[in-house]
Amino acid sequence: MEGTSRDDETHRDGRADDEEHDDALARARAGDEDAFARLVTPYRRELRLHCYRMLGSTADAADAEQETLVRAWQGLGGFDGRHLRAWLYRIATNRCLTLIERRARRELPVGLEGGESDVSWLEPLPGSWLEPSPEERAVDRETVRLAFVAALQHLPASQRAVLLLRDVLAFRAAEVAGVLDLSAAAVNSLLQRARAAVADGLPPSATASGEGLGTLADRYVRAWEAGDVDRIVALLADDVRYSMPPLPRWYAGLDDVTGFLRSGPMRESWRFLPTTANGQLAFGTYLRDAERGEFRPGGLDVLTVAAGRVTEVVAFLEADLTAFGLPASLPDER
Incomplete structure (x- = not known):
């Protein structure tokens, strides 16, 4: 047969x-x-x-x-x-x-002029939103990084749509033209402008991975929970940036960030739990509340890592930690 x-x-x-x-x-x-x-x-x-x-x-x-x-x-x-x-x-x-x-454009504090208070802030993305297979997650991760999504928000809406449909979703120019009711020539023109604008504003995507990232994460947690500013600073890049939406203030450079850490967060007691957000290393942070006998949510810290150093921390102070697979609070076991 x-x-x-x-x-x-x-x-x-x-x-x-x-x-x-x-x-x-x-x-x-x-x-x-x-x-x-x-x-x-x-x-x-x-x-x-x-x-x-x-x-x-x-x-x-x-x-x-x-x-x-x-x-x-x-x-x-x-x-x-x-x-x-x-x-x-x-x-x-x-x-x-x-x-x-x-609606207003979504922003991150870095780069805003004059400390605007009436701003719609970019929101972090839980890891559960990404595709389950490792191959698909790798593709998703690069296209949901905070820096990339923030750069997209500064594009005109039509350029944003064309860039995503063509470069992220791999639609053909003719398909994009059909989606947006544009000519193929208009699609190509919008795409060129969008690519140029994003390339100008996007930092390098190189990041630590595997064991190296795990080691850095462990050292970062230990330093924060010990309240050791010097050990935290040792993990930061010279040009590190630190922001805390919805607060409009942001800090740039090692000296500026170090001064902020010493004057504010290091006066408190913290617990950190690892997670992911926007395909990046992140931590749910918990602040000790002695009166309640627990550690209450402090925010979600999303880290950008390059060449073995933390180049940016965005601390989303109002993030719902449960959306990132983390508990709403932690017991104070002291």
Whole structure:
């Protein structure tokens, strides 16, 4: 009996997938919500990440993802049945563009002039939002780094959308043109300008990894929990930057950061728990509250590491630590 070729199997599997897709689409159009869920569930995580990159806010991104699915459900009658992923991205991207028009740009304190207080701050991204496989997580990690997402927020909305669709999601120029109702020439022009602007404002992405990063993290925690400024400073780069949204003040350079640490945080007692945020090393920080007999949340510190040194710390003082897999408080075991 003759065996089946790999090409035959692939063709048969592809045809079966097409038939399953067509059947689910027909059922969804007839009002079957479970069939609709089967169609869109494979794309939900990446759509949510796309909305986060566009908007710089996890709350806004989650809302935009939900609104995308509602609009997709309501618009099934006008969907031609082809290129479901591109159709969903069209809805999501245009929803984000509408929100960008209505809302203030998300910022980090570094670079702001005059200590503005009325600012919408960039929000950190929990590791649970990233794709589960190591290969996909590696790609996601580079495109959700705080510096990259912050740089995106300074692009005009159309440039932001084109850059993400082309360079992050690998859509063809013609597909992007269809998503945004632009000509291919306009897409290419926007892409060139966006690439140049992001390249100018983006720091190097080199970072410690594996054992080196683990060692640095351990030393960083021990130094903070011991209240040892000198040991903390030994881990910082000369041009380190330190900020604490929603406070607009930021510190630049080793002397400035050292002075801040000595005058403020080192007067308290801390506990640090490791996590990840925006694909970067992060710590949930807990401040001792002697009256309550516990360590209460102090914030989420997201670190940028290059050449074995911490080059930036962004301490999100109002972050929900439970969203990053951390406890809401710690017992004081003294």
